[in-house]
Amino acid sequence: MSLVMTYREALREALRDAMQRDPRVFLMGEDVGRYGGSYAVSLGLLEAFGPERIRDAPLSELGFVGAGIGAALAGMRPIIEIMTVNFSLLALDPLMNTAAALRHMSGGQFSVPLVVRMATGAGRQLAAQHSHSLEGWFAHIPGLKILAPATVEDARGMLWPALLDPDPVLIFEHAQLYNLEGDPGDWASIDINRARIRRAGKDLTLITYGGTLGKALAAAEELAGVGIDCEVIDLRVLRPLDDATLLASVCKTRRALVVDEGWRSGSLSAEIITRIIEQGFYELDAPPARVCSAEVPIPYPRHLEEAALPQVASIVTAAQQLCQGKTT
Amino acid sequence: MIEFNLPSLGADMDEGTLLEWKIQPGDTIKPGQVIAVVDTAKAAIDVECWHESTVLQLLVDVGAKIPVGTPMALLLEPGEDPHSARRTSSEAPRLIEGENLTDRRPRISPAARRRAVDLGLNLDQLKGHGPKGAVTLEDVEMAAHLTHEPQHEPQHEPDHEQAMRQTIAAAMSRSKREIPHYYLSETIALDKAMSWLQEHNAQSTLQERLLPNVMLLKAVALALREFPQLNGVWLDNAFKPARATDLGVAITLRQGGLVAPVLHQVADSTLTHLMSELASLVERARNGSLRSSELDGAGITVTQLGDQGVDSVLGVIYPPQVALVGFGRISERPWVKDGQLCVVPTVISSLSADHRVSDGHYGARFLSEVRRLMQTPEAL
Numbered sequence: 001m002s003l004v005m006t007y008r009e010a011l012r013e014a015l016r017d018a019m020q021r022d023p024r025v026f027l028m029g030e031d032v033g034r035y036g037g038s039y040a041v042s043l044g045l046l047e048a049f050g051p052e053r054i055r056d057a058p059l060s061e062l063g064f065v066g067a068g069i070g071a072a073l074a075g076m077r078p079i080i081e082i083m084t085v086n087f088s089l090l091a092l093d094p095l096m097n098t099a100a101a102l103r104h105m106s107g108g109q110f111s112v113p114l115v116v117r118m119a120t121g122a123g124r125q126l127a128a129q130h131s132h133s134l135e136g137w138f139a140h141i142p143g144l145k146i147l148a149p150a151t152v153e154d155a156r157g158m159l160w161p162a163l164l165d166p167d168p169v170l171i172f173e174h175a176q177l178y179n180l181e182g183d184p185g186d187w188a189s190i191d192i193n194r195a196r197i198r199r200a201g202k203d204l205t206l207i208t209y210g211g212t213l214g215k216a217l218a219a220a221e222e223l224a225g226v227g228i229d230c231e232v233i234d235l236r237v238l239r240p241l242d243d244a245t246l247l248a249s250v251c252k253t254r255r256a257l258v259v260d261e262g263w264r265s266g267s268l269s270a271e272i273i274t275r276i277i278e279q280g281f282y283e284l285d286a287p288p289a290r291v292c293s294a295e296v297p298i299p300y301p302r303h304l305e306e307a308a309l310p311q312v313a314s315i316v317t318a319a320q321q322l323c324q325g326k327t328t
Numbered sequence: 329m330i331e332f333n334l335p336s337l338g339a340d341m342d343e344g345t346l347l348e349w350k351i352q353p354g355d356t357i358k359p360g361q362v363i364a365v366v367d368t369a370k371a372a373i374d375v376e377c378w379h380e381s382t383v384l385q386l387l388v389d390v391g392a393k394i395p396v397g398t399p400m401a402l403l404l405e406p407g408e409d410p411h412s413a414r415r416t417s418s419e420a421p422r423l424i425e426g427e428n429l430t431d432r433r434p435r436i437s438p439a440a441r442r443r444a445v446d447l448g449l450n451l452d453q454l455k456g457h458g459p460k461g462a463v464t465l466e467d468v469e470m471a472a473h474l475t476h477e478p479q480h481e482p483q484h485e486p487d488h489e490q491a492m493r494q495t496i497a498a499a500m501s502r503s504k505r506e507i508p509h510y511y512l513s514e515t516i517a518l519d520k521a522m523s524w525l526q527e528h529n530a531q532s533t534l535q536e537r538l539l540p541n542v543m544l545l546k547a548v549a550l551a552l553r554e555f556p557q558l559n560g561v562w563l564d565n566a567f568k569p570a571r572a573t574d575l576g577v578a579i580t581l582r583q584g585g586l587v588a589p590v591l592h593q594v595a596d597s598t599l600t601h602l603m604s605e606l607a608s609l610v611e612r613a614r615n616g617s618l619r620s621s622e623l624d625g626a627g628i629t630v631t632q633l634g635d636q637g638v639d640s641v642l643g644v645i646y647p648p649q650v651a652l653v654g655f656g657r658i659s660e661r662p663w664v665k666d667g668q669l670c671v672v673p674t675v676i677s678s679l680s681a682d683h684r685v686s687d688g689h690y691g692a693r694f695l696s697e698v699r700r701l702m703q704t705p706e707a708l
Contacts, residue, residue, distance in 0.1 A: 254439055254465065281438050282438045282439065282442055283438070283439055284438050284439055285437040285438075285439040285440060285464050285465045285466075286458060286459055286462070286464065287459070321459055322459060324457070324459045325456070325457030325458040325459070325462075325464050325466065325467065326464070326466060328466065
């Protein structure tokens, strides 16, 4: 039987489910309680679970992330909601220097089983300070696990294994995905280790995650019409990267195109391409390529914002250039 | 200092093999001098150099197969000192995005390189069609497929006949694939032309005698002046008109095959000059000693099958040109003049043209102009 729900509803069900299963789980963040969540994810949960478990936080990311880390250290299973990745910068120190580092620094005596959820990405004219895609940046930090659910199934299924993980897990939800409709499918057996092939193909491997998965799949449809058969990989887990799935695909297609909404220089796409070259150099039939955001603070006017972000057209063009000379 | 690069010796030529150097370091070169003989799929071509210069260094060895554009020699300009000379290319560099002109290493993808080595192919002889001209796996596989054709006997000399057929096959296939042809024909009365010719030849020495062919060529060239959309090339999705009336003349070779060397500036040349140029072209085409300047640059080709005896020829345009003019045998045919039946020498002219560039009406007016010009032979 196929069910249809939105990504937002899937996240809500995942939260409800986690709260019901484990009394140590609680949600804390700005506007998660009385307002029902700035993206309406936790709508109705305050009524269902009460103010001790759905906690409205003051406007201080540094404060409530730190409190979440403390709660995790003390044995709770907190889910801290930072409204968007743009505000996570205010809590970067506790995330990086405490949450990520404490297991190592304590010689294994302490662990921080914290889950942080944040909205990320651009596309709604929220301008330079509110349009970042920093999940690739966070993926640089050892000690953190970084997830990017791009489907309703992953939105429903990734939270529980993240809570089970004894170390900090950051979940990035692209803000354009909240209204996405889909089938939560086999959510109970979702893992948080591997990338997934969303579309099998033989000519080119399109690698992406999160909010750009939809654009990559649309580009793959268009490219199929001109004889380029793309394999589309949804990374799902940005740290640690699933090299094995990526390399197996590139060995088959011999061409790789990474689509990353982060800015080009020093982005996750750079890391992915380097790994492909390190491990699959002799299999390549064309230099790996990438489509990223233009290196500017994300613009406010709609036409400029669209021009700055990866789009289906730019993905299609890049793929065609990679396949130049291909006649079969 | 001038870098002399291998010029293009035909629209369908990508590379050639150096057969012979006609110069050595220290020699002076006069403009137009033949400095090397290069073998192409069709014939051995005398390569001309147009720079007045002194030879400093030869860069390519005899027997080497080089792509068009490869530097072949370094030449010093008059008065230049070899030690302080700056290297400049003899042709405008064709800048391809991202390519460094001094980067001579072939671009081969890692996968292609490995496959080529496995198959025992020579990396230098692979043609690349991938991004920025790189050799891809597919290019290697195509090359391997071609070289695995069964060879009946070891061939030490390039098989010109087979290579020529392949070149013609490629060009004609491309023409039919890419060019939307339309065809028109017009029967032209040549009574005035032939009687003028008879009189002219009666009063001329053997060298000055003319054939009807050159009159028809000149008429085509003059008509092209009025109808420039038939004279030029189709490149980068657009028509590029030619600046002069350089006509390709289709010449069949006795050993089989076809070449179309160029007669330059036909509209501006006298019939006598055209006659001697044409005779020389035909002779050298049949000998296999055409010059590099004769193989490139025609804006249109004319084919005359009169000798073989057909009424008309509806030819295939030679890409990247946009038209082909054909003439059949000059025959006596029944004709009507002033309401009376008579017998008149006539020729059926035809036009094959690229419908992307011109329409039937335009082509028709062109052929009418050719017909009109042939009625006043003294003005040719």
